[in-house]
Amino acid sequence: MSAGATDPSTTDAWASLARLAESYTPDLRAQLGDAGFVADRSLTAADLHVDLSKNLADADVEAALFSLADEVSVAARRDAMFAGEHINVTEDRAVLHTALRLPASASLTVDGQDVVADVHKVLDRAYAFAERVRSGEWTGVTGRRIETVVNIGIGGSDLGPVMAYEALEPYRQDGLTCRFISNIDPTDAGQTLKGLDPETTLFIVSSKTFGTLETLTNARLCKAWLLDRLPSGADADDAVAKHFVAVSTALDKVADFGIDTDNAFGFWDWVGGRYSMDSAIGLSLMVAVGPDHFADLLAGFHAMDEHFRTAPAEANVPLRMGLLNVWYTNFLGAHTHAVLPYSQLLHRFPAYLQQLTMESNGKGVRWDGEPVGYDTGEVFWGEPGTNGQHAFYQLIHQGTRLVPADFIAFARPSYDLKDEVDGDQVDVHELFLANFFAQTKALAFGKTPDEVRAEGVDEALVSARTFPGNRPTTSIMAPALTPSVLGQLIALYEHITFVEGAVWGIDSFDQWGVELGKQLAQQLRPAVSGDAAVAAEQDASTQSLIRYYQENRR
Ligand code: F6P
Numbered sequence: 106m107s108a109g110a111t112d113p114s115t116t117d118a119w120a121s122l123a124r125l126a127e128s129y130t131p132d133l134r135a136q137l138g139d140a141g142f143v144a145d146r147s148l149t150a151a152d153l154h155v156d157l158s159k160n161l162a163d164a165d166v167e168a169a170l171f172s173l174a175d176e177v178s179v180a181a182r183r184d185a186m187f188a189g190e191h192i193n194v195t196e197d198r199a200v201l202h203t204a205l206r207l208p209a210s211a212s213l214t215v216d217g218q219d220v221v222a223d224v225h226k227v228l229d230r231a232y233a234f235a236e237r238v239r240s241g242e243w244t245g246v247t248g249r250r251i252e253t254v255v256n257i258g259i260g261g262s263d264l265g266p267v268m269a270y271e272a273l274e275p276y277r278q279d280g281l282t283c284r285f286i287s288n289i290d291p292t293d294a295g296q297t298l299k300g301l302d303p304e305t306t307l308f309i310v311s312s313k314t315f316g317t318l319e320t321l322t323n324a325r326l327c328k329a330w331l332l333d334r335l336p337s338g339a340d341a342d343d344a345v346a347k348h349f350v351a352v353s354t355a356l357d358k359v360a361d362f363g364i365d366t367d368n369a370f371g372f373w374d375w376v377g378g379r380y381s382m383d384s385a386i387g388l389s390l391m392v393a394v395g396p397d398h399f400a401d402l403l404a405g406f407h408a409m410d411e412h413f414r415t416a417p418a419e420a421n422v423p424l425r426m427g428l429l430n431v432w433y434t435n436f437l438g439a440h441t442h443a444v445l446p447y448s449q450l451l452h453r454f455p456a457y458l459q460q461l462t463m464e465s466n467g468k469g470v471r472w473d474g475e476p477v478g479y480d481t482g483e484v485f486w487g488e489p490g491t492n493g494q495h496a497f498y499q500l501i502h503q504g505t506r507l508v509p510a511d512f513i514a515f516a517r518p519s520y521d522l523k524d525e526v527d528g529d530q531v532d533v534h535e536l537f538l539a540n541f542f543a544q545t546k547a548l549a550f551g552k553t554p555d556e557v558r559a560e561g562v563d564e565a566l567v568s569a570r571t572f573p574g575n576r577p578t579t580s581i582m583a584p585a586l587t588p589s590v591l592g593q594l595i596a597l598y599e600h601i602t603f604v605e606g607a608v609w610g611i612d613s614f615d616q617w618g619v620e621l622g623k624q625l626a627q628q629l630r631p632a633v634s635g636d637a638a639v640a641a642e643q644d645a646s647t648q649s650l651i652r653y654y655q656e657n658r659r
Contacts, residue, residue, distance in 0.1 A: 110471035110610035111177045114479050118173035119435075125169060126436035131161045131575040133549040150422035151408035151593045156580040159549045160429050160509070161437065170428035171418050179424065179607045186603065187414055189215030189375070193614035194472040200614045201373075202380035202599065206406040206592070215375070223373070224384075231370050231385045232396035234350070238307065239278055239395060246339045246347040251307045254283045255297065256389040257327060258311030259319045262352075263287040264460050265382025265595075266311070266389045268453035269402070272591050275450075275519050276394040283389045286327070289319040294326045303334040303348070310351045311386050313378050315358035318623070324349075324362065352385040377614050379460045380599060383592070398588045405592025413600040423597055426511075426579060427604025433509045433577070434480050434605075443501065443510035444487035447541040448586055450519055455487035458598055464616050465602045471610040481609045491540045502548060502572055509577045510548070513594070514541040517585040541580075548576035 113119050136142050136158060146158040162170070174180070185192050189199040199215050207213060209225045237243035241250035256266050267285045270277075286297045308327050312320040331348055332341055342363075350368040351359040354376075359369045370385035382390075383406055391399045413423045433439035442462075444455045466482040488496065490512070501508045518534035525531070551574020557567050581597075583590040606613030632640035632651055640651055 110473045113177050113608050116176040118169050118176050121169040122436050125166050133575050148422050150412045152583050154582045155422045159578045161577045177608050182607045195612050195615045199375040201375040203410045205383045206403040235391040238392050245304045246344045247304045249304045252305040254307050254389050254392050256309045257286045257323045259287040261378030261381050262311040264457045268457040269390050271453050272450045273394050276398045283393050286323045294323050303331045308349045309388050313354050315353040315355040352388050379464050401588040402592040405589030406596040409593045409596035423600030427601040430605055431608050439507040441484040443508050445490050445512050447490045447514040449489055452489050458485045462602050465613040466606050468611040472612040511579045513581045515586050545578040550574050
């Protein structure tokens with residue numbers, strides 16, 4: 106797989122898509138008036154019901170997209186990923202997050218190692234640890250049971266656990282709370298530790314590399330906070346052993362930090378940080394929701410993996426959604442993609458997807474090092490509905506930019522509340538879902554000038570009150586937001602991201618783009634602390650900004 110990357114823009118399918126785009130006239134009203142068209146595009150992937158019919162793609166476009174996938178060998182690359190080939194070319198690594206959710210009965214040997222056995226060995230230890238914390242068997246150094254778990258990590262070692270902790274709030278154990286520290290802004294540690302009782306607090310230091318400045322700094326801050334506040338007489342080593350555990354691929358560095366490796370949970374270099382929440386990186390979540398629910402989450406991931414691996418192209422939801430995103434990005438000029446969950450519990454889902462999609466596909470060279478001559482990556486963003494409706498939907502409805510949007514909703518509410526209006530009981534979830542259905546309809550159909558006039562609107566206001574319509578959306582529904590469904594949703598977006606990266610011929614699994622800023626921060630630190638010589642080496646703008654900082658520091 107690592108030889109040459111196909112330049113997708115040289116394929117016949119790309120040329121066909123370019124031609125189709127030139128003459129393409131969207132007509133979602135016609136599409137949605139055709140029950141057969143809608144039925145053919147209402148797909149099932151595990152427990153997800155996915156309606157693709159409101160996308161700006163007719164049968165010709167879809168056929169050309171499938172041809173594109175064939176010409177750049179998306180299926181072969183997918184199979185290479187599942188088999189553990191080193192498709193992360195620039196780091197010479199396998200990409201095997203899918204192995205994290207294989208059942209214990211499966212087997213997969215990669216680079217001479219049975220990875221399924223390894224995964225389940227760690228998982229069993231992590232589950233046992235989570236149970237000890239949940240049951241109160243694991244106590245702090247003074248013998249009190251743990252009430253708060255603080256995950257210290259950033260990027261993939263933070264965003265997944267936080268997002269899922271929020272999403273699965275109804276599944277959490279009472280009396281146990283998780284908090285998360287990620288930012289090196291001291292405000293984060295300062296605020297998060299506020300009000301905590303050191304005797305009942307357990308820290309999980311989560312870092313794939315155990316070399317990330319933010320995480321190590323925050324871990325040291327938390328260690329000092331703990332040791333300063335525990336009752337005198339508590340032995341420091343015992344305190345660290347009872348209040349600090351770690352999750353990392355670098356167990357030697359964990360030991361150097363002073364954490365007993367008996368209390369550390371490993372994973373492997375074939376798990377990318379942004380694909381790691383279903384490894385031991387999810388330890389805080391395991392403690393919060395328990396091993397059984399975590400196992401359901403993994404089963405959900407696996408169900409979507411199997412769908413992606415085995416479903417034929419026409420029925421393959423991640424493949425089709427990924428290809429549609431390529432169509433919007435490379436042929437219809439979209440730059441961004443909105444993800445709009447109609448679930449307050451998914452309020453961190455768009456932030457999670459930002460790392461997943463943008464760290465993966467924000468690349469300007471193909472995996473063989475050749476520069477791309479076409480756009481890659483989409484800016485993913487979003488907020489839960491209906492809040493977004495009262496904030497940024499205006500631009501999606503009437504603005505000049507094309508913003509494809511994924512709408513996500515659940516048939517059953519997580520909180521079933523009724524509102525009493527004029528003596529009637531109103532199901533609030535139904536009110537909520539009516540908005541979900543209304544928005545995709547409004548975006549698709551719009552409102553013509555004649556329809557506006559028919560409402561008696563003054564002619565001077567007709568254009569301002571006209572909605573162009575033909576704004577593309579995908580609707581994703583599931584029976585309820587369960588751990589399994591959450592796993593399915595995450596895996597869906599992992600594989601959409603994969604498909605896009607495979608078409609673009611890029612390495613979706615490295616992240617060299619985050620290095621330069623890290624290096625410069627290290628170089629600049631002395632200047633920030635007053636080293637005039639280092640400051641003098643900087644460009645004029647950086648010097649002036651540092652001068653401003655120093656003048657206003659105190
Ligand atoms: O931002 C770069 C990155 O390497 C991410 O890919 C990763 O999730 C994050 O930093 C944290 O890394 P680590 O888990 O090694 O601390």
